[in-house]
Amino acid sequence: MYSYNAFDTAFVRERVAQFRGQVNRRIDGSLTEDEFKPLRLMNGLYLQLHAYMLRVAIPYGTLNSRQMDQLAMIADRWDKGYGHFTTRQNIQYNWPKLKDVPDILDALADVEMHAIQTSGNTIRNVTADHFAGAAADEIADPRPVAELLRQWSTDHPEFQFLPRKFKIAITGSPNDRAVTRAHDIGLRMVERDGVAGFEVLVGGGLGRTPMIGKVIRDFLPQEDLLPYVEAIVSVYNILGRRDNKYKARIKITVHENGIEEVRNQVEARFAELRAAFDGIDQKLLADIKTHFAPPAFKDAPVDAFDAHRAANPAFASWSDTNLTAHKNDQYAIVSVSVKKHGQTPGDATSDQMRVLAQIARDFGHDELRISHEQNVILPHVHKSDLPAVYQALRAADLATANIGLVSDIIACPGMDYCALATARSIPIAQQIATRFDELKLEHDIGPLKIKISGCINACGHHHVGHIGILGLDRAGVENYQITLGGDGTETASVGERAGPGFSADDIIPAIERLVLGYLDLREDADETFLQAYRRLGADPFKAILYPDQQKAA
Amino acid sequence: MAKAFTPKVVTANHLLEGDVIYMDVNQKWVRELHQAHLIEDEAQADAWLAVAAAQPWQVVGAYLADAKSSAVGPVPAHFREAFRAKGPSNYAHGKIEQDQVAA
Numbered sequence: 242m243y244s245y246n247a248f249d250t251a252f253v254r255e256r257v258a259q260f261r262g263q264v265n266r267r268i269d270g271s272l273t274e275d276e277f278k279p280l281r282l283m284n285g286l287y288l289q290l291h292a293y294m295l296r297v298a299i300p301y302g303t304l305n306s307r308q309m310d311q312l313a314m315i316a317d318r319w320d321k322g323y324g325h326f327t328t329r330q331n332i333q334y335n336w337p338k339l340k341d342v343p344d345i346l347d348a349l350a351d352v353e354m355h356a357i358q359t360s361g362n363t364i365r366n367v368t369a370d371h372f373a374g375a376a377a378d379e380i381a382d383p384r385p386v387a388e389l390l391r392q393w394s395t396d397h398p399e400f401q402f403l404p405r406k407f408k409i410a411i412t413g414s415p416n417d418r419a420v421t422r423a424h425d426i427g428l429r430m431v432e433r434d435g436v437a438g439f440e441v442l443v444g445g446g447l448g449r450t451p452m453i454g455k456v457i458r459d460f461l462p463q464e465d466l467l468p469y470v471e472a473i474v475s476v477y478n479i480l481g482r483r484d485n486k487y488k489a490r491i492k493i494t495v496h497e498n499g500i501e502e503v504r505n506q507v508e509a510r511f512a513e514l515r516a517a518f519d520g521i522d523q524k525l526l527a528d529i530k531t532h533f534a535p536p537a538f539k540d541a542p543v544d545a546f547d548a549h550r551a552a553n554p555a556f557a558s559w560s561d562t563n564l565t566a567h568k569n570d571q572y573a574i575v576s577v578s579v580k581k582h583g584q585t586p587g588d589a590t591s592d593q594m595r596v597l598a599q600i601a602r603d604f605g606h607d608e609l610r611i612s613h614e615q616n617v618i619l620p621h622v623h624k625s626d627l628p629a630v631y632q633a634l635r636a637a638d639l640a641t642a643n644i645g646l647v648s649d650i651i652a653c654p655g656m657d658y659c660a661l662a663t664a665r666s667i668p669i670a671q672q673i674a675t676r677f678d679e680l681k682l683e684h685d686i687g688p689l690k691i692k693i694s695g696c697i698n699a700c701g702h703h704h705v706g707h708i709g710i711l712g713l714d715r716a717g718v719e720n721y722q723i724t725l726g727g728d729g730t731e732t733a734s735v736g737e738r739a740g741p742g743f744s745a746d747d748i749i750p751a752i753e754r755l756v757l758g759y760l761d762l763r764e765d766a767d768e769t770f771l772q773a774y775r776r777l778g779a780d781p782f783k784a785i786l787y788p789d790q791q792k793a794a
Numbered sequence: 795m796a797k798a799f800t801p802k803v804v805t806a807n808h809l810l811e812g813d814v815i816y817m818d819v820n821q822k823w824v825r826e827l828h829q830a831h832l833i834e835d836e837a838q839a840d841a842w843l844a845v846a847a848a849q850p851w852q853v854v855g856a857y858l859a860d861a862k863s864s865a866v867g868p869v870p871a872h873f874r875e876a877f878r879a880k881g882p883s884n885y886a887h888g889k890i891e892q893d894q895v896a897a
């Protein structure tokens with residue numbers, strides 16, 4: 242994986258030293274909160290409901306065991322022994338003390354990590370397919386490009402004060418696991434005449450005005466990527482609205498100006514920029530690529546895997562749900578569920594982090610990933626090692642066999658932590674997962690994505706959940722609105738509102754009714770919730786959610 | 795007729811800890827809502843908020859939160875303030891933890 246060069250190291254250390262001075266000046270009163278707030282946000286430090294929160298970037302979701310161990314150390318030493326993995330492939334600490342934050346940032350710098358550009362109107366942490374470099378369906382590993390984008394965008398002088406935050410996601414596979422269509426720029430690798438390039442999407446986003454990204458270029462040669470992305474950001478920097486925060490994202494720019502106009506301006510700017518890029522970016526990319534060379538895969542029999550599957554039904558069930566095909570067929574990609582039924586989605590204890598680090602060292606070529614679905618991935622595990630990996634996970638309460646199922650819920654922090662929330666999301670996720678575990682129907686229900694946000698900002702991606710739940714404040718009471726039919730993959734769509742919201746007490750039974758109702762509606766066990774919804778439309782699902790209304794009508 | 799004034803407490807986050815704090819009757823900062831001073835009068839509320847805002851080395855983001863009186867002191871008027879007063883619902887962290895330590 243990518244290692245900092247001397248410049249990166251010096252840059253990150255310098256930023257920590259600056260921030261240490263700023264914190265000291267804040268504490269001794271020489272900086273007011275108004276002066277300090279933008280400075281702390283630039284370093285990933287938020288103030289939430291009960292405490293500060295530090296958001297640490299995990300670039301393209303990739304980390305090694307040493308970094309994971311350090312995240313565990315930080316959780317123990319300066320937080321409450323756990324961390325929260327987010328949909329943006331970050332980790333958040335919910336309880337740091339202001340005076341400790343510079344020390345935490347130094348500890349992060351020790352393992353080449355930081356919290357820069359996790360906030361503010363900048364180009365944020367570039368997110369990537371969490372199976373990058375491993376997936377069988379991948380054309381090429383997108384992470385060198387993600388790293389190139391990160392180096393180019395970090396502290397880019399033209400792009401420190403964009404109209405609004407700017408998020409880029411990238412996938413090296415036509416199957417989109419990085420929600421590229423809900424990002425300001427989405428890059429999806431595709432092949433044309435045997436050559437790999439990018440489909441470039443622009444203007445996707447969730448929040449109060451959800452939009453699916455539009456194709457601005459259907460095929461961009463790889464070597465044109467950086468000038469093209471720079472052209473998009475630069476056109477947005479000028480065209481994007483600064484008069485109204487809610488109309489400032491590029492999705493609105495595209496909506497108001499039309500994709501043709503934006504495309505024309507981008508292409509014109511691209512023509513200028515292309516000439517200015519003299520190939521230095523390609524040299525840099527070639528150098529970065531050497532850091533992402535695949536590990537030295539071993540060649541060994543895989544009989545132990547099949548034998549263990551036959552002998553151990555729990556292992557078989559786990560391997561059915563939590564493994565994905567690897568490009569090397571002796572290997573598998575392991576998705577470790579950080580969503581044990583009843584637990585807070587995405588929270589891992591420091592002990593669990595250390596176990597994951599150890600497994601990565603022992604069996605995983607020292608690689609770990611964080612997925613936007615708030616799980617941890619071991620991208621390269623030889624199949625003969627899977628029984629041992631499973632045992633180690635089980636011992637750490639990390640072997641829940643629920644990846645992609647109803648209890649594998651994305652939930653934002655909601656009103657348990659977030660100062661912007663209008664309702665809680667975590668307890669709703671906990672209760673849904675617990676309820677479906679009791680029903681023992683999860684595996685029959687099959688693939689189903691429930692996503693929960695605690696306010697209209699949509700950090701929990703509810704618009705692209707097959708079932709989305711949005712927590713609102715209705716006259717001083719928590720109220721939950723359901724959306725149906727959302728999809729975050731290459732067939733992306735924004736979910737439709739089902740109808741009036743439900744109280745905190747009624748939302749769990751409503752979801753249960755909806756999912757059990759789907760079991761009656763589906764053609765056969767292979768038709769997923771989303772497929773059934775697309776075949777039948779919203780009406781039968783609404784009828785299940787609102788039985789009384791149907792009777793009255 | 796002017797709208798009736800909803801009683802308020804002055805609240806903020808502690809600069810160093812981040813913890814939720816309230817102003818008590820002596821204009822000192824306390825950590826429990828029920829120890830806070832319930833302000834029944836609009837002019838007093840504004841004056842007290844100004845006192846809080848003038849202490850940037852101690853507090854962050856001071857504001858007036860609606861509250862109701864009760865036998866044990868002020869109680870929250872809205873669920874957001876109830877969560878601020880109580881701590882998160884998924885773990886016994888924050889205020890819940892401090893209360894356990896104190897008890």
Ligand code: HEM
Binds near residue numbers: 287327328658
């Ligand atoms: C608690 C601190 C947080 C704050 C203050 C916060 C704030 C916001 C705001 C204001 C937006 C809307 C931006 C816009 O539409 O212009 C937003 C969107 C978003 N945030 Fe957060 N958020 C927080 C936590 C999180 C967490 C924990 C995650 C990951 C689980 C996350 C991921 C996202 C995502 C994915 C979006 C929507 C996608 C988009 O930008 O269109 N945020 N956040």
Ligand code: SF4
Binds near residue numbers: 654
């Ligand atoms: S969706 Fe709202 S409540 Fe949830 S984390 Fe984002 S801003 Fe906070």
